[in-house]
Amino acid sequence: MIDTTARLALPMLHAGQAQKEMTHNEALLALDVLLHPAVEEVGRNQPPDAPSAGQCWILGDAPVDAWAGQASSIAAWTEGGWRFLRGCEGMLLWCRSDGLPVRWLGGGWVTGEVHGTRLMVGGNQVVGGRRPAIASPSGGMIVDVEARTTLSLVLEALRDHGLVAGNAE
Structure with a gap:
């Protein structure tokens, strides 16, 4: 029983x-x-x-x-x-x-952990699965230090939040 x-x-x-x-x-x-x-x-x-x-x-x-x-x-x-x-x-x-x-x-x-496959706000997906790595800016004919610095900071933030994979460096 x-x-x-x-x-x-x-x-x-x-x-x-x-x-x-x-x-x-x-x-x-x-x-x-x-x-x-x-x-x-x-x-x-x-x-x-x-x-x-x-x-x-x-x-x-x-x-x-x-x-x-x-x-x-x-x-x-x-x-x-x-x-x-x-x-x-x-x-x-x-x-x-x-x-x-x-x-x-x-x-x-x-x-404090929330598990899911995507985050929706107002019916719109704002965060989804992690994307592949994005290479840091390099090369080109004209070196624009300010633009590269800004892009590097944006990429660093995306990597820190896990939204894109880190570089395979």
């Missing part, structure tokens, strides 16, 4: 189970945390002194006290105490303290 759901480990109800409302309420608490989730902080190991109901944290690698043994879990404070939930691949949360997205990828939390 399966006791929890495969992805979010929500408790399952079973035929003939006593106190089904407790299992059902646990599932509702988990959904309340995981639906459009936001956490106060990522990597914290010490529980806060006075959490408010509904506040959540992503725990660090060495949690202590009431959080002991729950490394990398989502800790949610409820009126009934701490509830711990696990991340699943692709889960996305918002970290209030950093103002950044946090995603569960490859078995751990990654903060």
Whole structure:
């Protein structure tokens, strides 16, 4: 008999189970945390002194006290105490303290990275996949130091942002 759901480990109800409302309420608490989730902080190991109901944290690698043994879990404070939930691949949360997205990828939390194939603004693509390297300016009949300097700075910025590959120099 399966006791929890495969992805979010929500408790399952079973035929003939006593106190089904407790299992059902646990599932509702988990959904309340995981639906459009936001956490106060990522990597914290010490529980806060006075959490408010509904506040959540992503725990660090060495949690202590009431959080002991729950490394990398989502800790949610409820009126009934701490509830711990696990991340699943692709889960996305918002970290209030950093103002950044946090995603569960490859078995751990990654903060501030946004993955995609292109960036759209107003229906227009403004950033796409990385382009091949562009050679730095050289040669020509007339050497224009200012123009070459400007082009070099533009190319350096594009390379620094990863929009074009670096020179194979």
